[in-house]
Amino acid sequence: MNVLSQLVEAFSSGKIRVVDLTQTLAPEFPSISLPPEMGQAWPFRIEEVSRYDERGPAWYWNNFSCGEHTGTHFDAPIHWISGKDLPHNATDSIPPDRFIGPGCVIDCTNEAAANPDFLLTKPFLLEWEKKHGRIPPRAWVLMRTDWSKREDPVAYQNYDDEGQHTPGPDVDAVKFLVAERDVLGFGTESIGTDAGQAYHLRPPYPCHYYMHGAGRYGLQCLTNLDQLPPTGAVVIAAPLKIRNGSGSPLRVLALIHD
Amino acid sequence: MQRPKRKNPVLRTRLPTLPPAARSRVALGLTAAAALGRFELQQCRECGTVQYPPREACQKCLSVRLDWKPQPPGGELIAQTVLHHSNDLFFRERLPWRLGLVKLDCGPMVVAHLHAAAKGKVLARAMLDRAGQAVIVALPEKENGDMADDRQLREFTCDPRHRKILVADGKTAVGQALVQGFAKSGAEIIWVGYAEPWKKFAGFDELEKIPQVTLVPLDVTDSKNVKELAAEIAGKVDIVVNNAEHHRTFGISNRQGVETARAEMDVNYLGLLRLAQEFGPAMRSRGADGAASAVAWVNLLSVYALANFPPHGTFSASKAAAHSLAQCLRAEMRPAGVRVVNVFPGPIDDEWNQLLPPPKIAPAALAKSIVAALREGIEDVYPGDVAQEWLERWRDNPKALEREISA
Numbered sequence: 001m002n003v004l005s006q007l008v009e010a011f012s013s014g015k016i017r018v019v020d021l022t023q024t025l026a027p028e029f030p031s032i033s034l035p036p037e038m039g040q041a042w043p044f045r046i047e048e049v050s051r052y053d054e055r056g057p058a059w060y061w062n063n064f065s066c067g068e069h070t071g072t073h074f075d076a077p078i079h080w081i082s083g084k085d086l087p088h089n090a091t092d093s094i095p096p097d098r099f100i101g102p103g104c105v106i107d108c109t110n111e112a113a114a115n116p117d118f119l120l121t122k123p124f125l126l127e128w129e130k131k132h133g134r135i136p137p138r139a140w141v142l143m144r145t146d147w148s149k150r151e152d153p154v155a156y157q158n159y160d161d162e163g164q165h166t167p168g169p170d171v172d173a174v175k176f177l178v179a180e181r182d183v184l185g186f187g188t189e190s191i192g193t194d195a196g197q198a199y200h201l202r203p204p205y206p207c208h209y210y211m212h213g214a215g216r217y218g219l220q221c222l223t224n225l226d227q228l229p230p231t232g233a234v235v236i237a238a239p240l241k242i243r244n245g246s247g248s249p250l251r252v253l254a255l256i257h258d
Numbered sequence: 259m260q261r262p263k264r265k266n267p268v269l270r271t272r273l274p275t276l277p278p279a280a281r282s283r284v285a286l287g288l289t290a291a292a293a294l295g296r297f298e299l300q301q302c303r304e305c306g307t308v309q310y311p312p313r314e315a316c317q318k319c320l321s322v323r324l325d326w327k328p329q330p331p332g333g334e335l336i337a338q339t340v341l342h343h344s345n346d347l348f349f350r351e352r353l354p355w356r357l358g359l360v361k362l363d364c365g366p367m368v369v370a371h372l373h374a375a376a377k378g379k380v381l382a383r384a385m386l387d388r389a390g391q392a393v394i395v396a397l398p399e400k401e402n403g404d405m406a407d408d409r410q411l412r413e414f415t416c417d418p419r420h421r422k423i424l425v426a427d428g429k430t431a432v433g434q435a436l437v438q439g440f441a442k443s444g445a446e447i448i449w450v451g452y453a454e455p456w457k458k459f460a461g462f463d464e465l466e467k468i469p470q471v472t473l474v475p476l477d478v479t480d481s482k483n484v485k486e487l488a489a490e491i492a493g494k495v496d497i498v499v500n501n502a503e504h505h506r507t508f509g510i511s512n513r514q515g516v517e518t519a520r521a522e523m524d525v526n527y528l529g530l531l532r533l534a535q536e537f538g539p540a541m542r543s544r545g546a547d548g549a550a551s552a553v554a555w556v557n558l559l560s561v562y563a564l565a566n567f568p569p570h571g572t573f574s575a576s577k578a579a580a581h582s583l584a585q586c587l588r589a590e591m592r593p594a595g596v597r598v599v600n601v602f603p604g605p606i607d608d609e610w611n612q613l614l615p616p617p618k619i620a621p622a623a624l625a626k627s628i629v630a631a632l633r634e635g636i637e638d639v640y641p642g643d644v645a646q647e648w649l650e651r652w653r654d655n656p657k658a659l660e661r662e663i664s665a
Contacts, residue, residue: 043479
């Protein structure tokens with residue numbers, strides 16, 4: 001038996017379980033907010049084409065529209081100016097083997113609950129490695145905050161007069177993951193891979209700046225990270241093959257061994 | 259006027275009927291003026307005679323050179339009668355109905371619908387009836403406090419008092435001023451929509467404090483959201499105020515791409531279409547639903563719907579599209595007697611007109627004009643001096659206005 005047939009066997013016997021890390025695409029799900037004078041990403045919208053009616057008697061279907069960065073979505077390196085000239089930097093040119101990798105889940109639940117502006121640091125990551133082992137190369141590092149459990153969009157977006165307050169990584173943590181751990185990318189449960197207040201970091205939005213500048217990827221608006229073990233999951237995250245796309249909504253799956 | 263009794267939800271809702279709607283093309287002159295809240299009658303350019311009803315030629319000198327001219331509204335009620343029988347379906351359901359003959363100070367004798375308090379010296383007003391056609395109504399010369407509550411007068415107005423109102427966007431200063439205005443006018447319920455509920459907005463807390471207000475998430479770009487809200491409240495709404503607006507300040511060449519223009523169309527044009535498709539049918543079924551029936555649909559358009567203002571060129575285009583669709587809506591709502599009120603303000607004093615020099619209409623003044631238009635039965639509202647001036651220029655010579663605005 002080769003590895004793949006063992007895999008199929010493990011699926012059918014229930015030894016491997018598939019966890020859906022994806023939020024449902026729906027109009028009510030919050031979208032990224034930019035200052036109103038800037039260009040805006042479309043939120044997810046859906047219009048009925050027909051529903052077994054005079055517009056199409058035996059079939060139901062919809063047209064939907066959304067930006068590349070809507071719902072649970074993938075960020076390609078070309079999304080950021082730091083990654084604009086890299087090879088294989090867009091959704092259609094990224095080698096497909098990059099869409100599958102091991103997942104390391106960093107549990108920041110308590111810290112994020114205590115402080116919505118919590119920044120994940122390099123010492124925090126080193127502490128995690130002491131317990132769970134070194135982050136392997138080409139891994140998805142997923143920051144678990146249980147932010148996805150905030151079902152009320154107001155709490156999920158968490159705005160006040162100074163803008164958004166959501167957790168994310170700090171500058172050194174991102175640099176460390178890229179340079180010293182050679183990660184595939186970084187994923188979060190909130191609406192950005194960067195913290196809500198990351199505009200004030202130097203550089204602004206460091207996760208976008210350094211990850212994409214080094215040809216790595218981002219995943220945001222993930223859910224069900226609480227169902228994953230700290231290590232051992234396999235993450236499958238394949239964006240739509242949009243020509244020169246900067247990202248795309250996608251279905252993110254994790255395989256876990258029970 | 260007492261607050262109308264609550265509706266018994268198991269009783270049949272009567273279908274709307276309309277007063278006689280046929281008019282000659284000449285007679286539509288009275289309607290055109292009444293739509294703007296003006297009292298104009300035909301006046302002969304040769305001999306100066308003012309005449310009514312409208313005719314093709316002067317009844318005195320037979321000249322065909324007749325102009326619609328504003329006339330003084332004063333007159334005297336010289337005879338009156340009360341209808342207790344009518345074969346017309348509309349009036350049959352509203353008997354008894356008071357009518358009279360008014361000798362106008364400007365000359366002609368007119369048949370007028372009478373306000374209950376009208377006697378002796380009266381003021382004549384041309385008002386649109388439920389069929390959207392102008393008739394003459396005689397009001398008491400002196401305003402009294404609850405004049406607007408008159409049973410017959412309410413058939414010509416869309417008074418917010420005791421009515422249930424949806425204001426589509428409570429996030430803007432105009433929306434908030436409208437809500438305040440409706441609350442003061444005695445509206446029964448005011449639903450106030452707000453898009454992107456995760457972004458708190460200035461004025462939210464003040465809105466919540468108004469007893470009649472219920473805040474409801476409403477994004478006119480989200481068909482599902484509009485449908486769900488309509489499913490919940492469309493059967494109760496008497497007045498829809500579509501003030502949702504997306505406004506950016508670009509023409510063609512100073513903004514790359516179509517995304518801004520598309521967002522303007524999505525809110526300003528398709529937003530109206532979505533609201534009208536979801537709320538229109540239920541409102542049409544309630545055009546004759548007692549003393550607080552469905553009566554009006556207000557669209558916040560722009561004078562730029564008449565002629566493009568190039569610095570806000572794509573916005574102007576979206577408002578022109580909305581204006582055209584509002585005419586369609588007007589035709590579709592008319593059989594139910596629901597009036598579509600189009601509002602054409604000049605620049606509003608808001609953040610998207612920051613760089614335009616005054617005069618700009620204050621949101622509170624705009625809201626006041628809209629409430630007043632509903633109370634007075636006006637269909638096309640040009641609030642404030644700028645809009646009035648544009649209206650006159652546009653009526654005088656649309657081509658000249660196009661050149662003036664784009665200069």
